[in-house]
Amino acid sequence: MALKWQGWAVGLVALAGLLVFAPLGLYVWASSPARPPAASAPPPEVRVTDCRIDPASRRVLAVVEARGGQGSYVVTVEFRDRRPSLPDARTSRSLARLPGLTPDTPPARTEAIGPVWPPSTPPWCGVAAVAPEPTHD
Incomplete structure (x- = not known):
């Protein structure tokens, strides 16, 4: 009869230990410092070299140039x-x-196409942000 209760006691002690130490382990894991990001190359120097309105479509076109x-x-x-x-x-x-x-490599160039622009207003184009392209694993 004692062996029957001994199995239950071991099971309940194991369950209690899991309920106590699992949250503690998750807390330690979540509060550990993050790994420093891998060293990467400096971002390119990006600028707008031309900003004009396309006469056919009335859209703003910006020529973007990047080096490095x-x-x-x-x-x-x-x-x-x-x-x-x-x-x-x-x-x-x-x-x-x-x-x-x-x-x-020599400077890379591409165009950014903007919205249809009113004819009486000259546009201003500028670089707002540069980000690495996300990789798809």
Whole structure:
């Protein structure tokens, strides 16, 4: 009869230990410092070299040029109707992809296509952000 209760006692002690130490282990794991990010190449130098309105489509076209960097990048180009960003300024954004940059290659160029623009307002184009292109594993 004692052996029958001994199995239950061992099971209950194991379950109690699991209920106590599992949250403690999760807490220690979650509060451990994150690994430092891997060293990566510096981001490329990106600038807008031309900002114009396409006469046929009336869309803003920005020519984006990038030098340096390593890998592929996504550039966010901003289009505004005034150089300083004012509360009433018209703004729009577009993404442009710069694939396969290396420090040794000549500058890479691509175009960012913006919105249809009113004919009486000259556009202003600028780089809002540069980010590495996400990798798909």
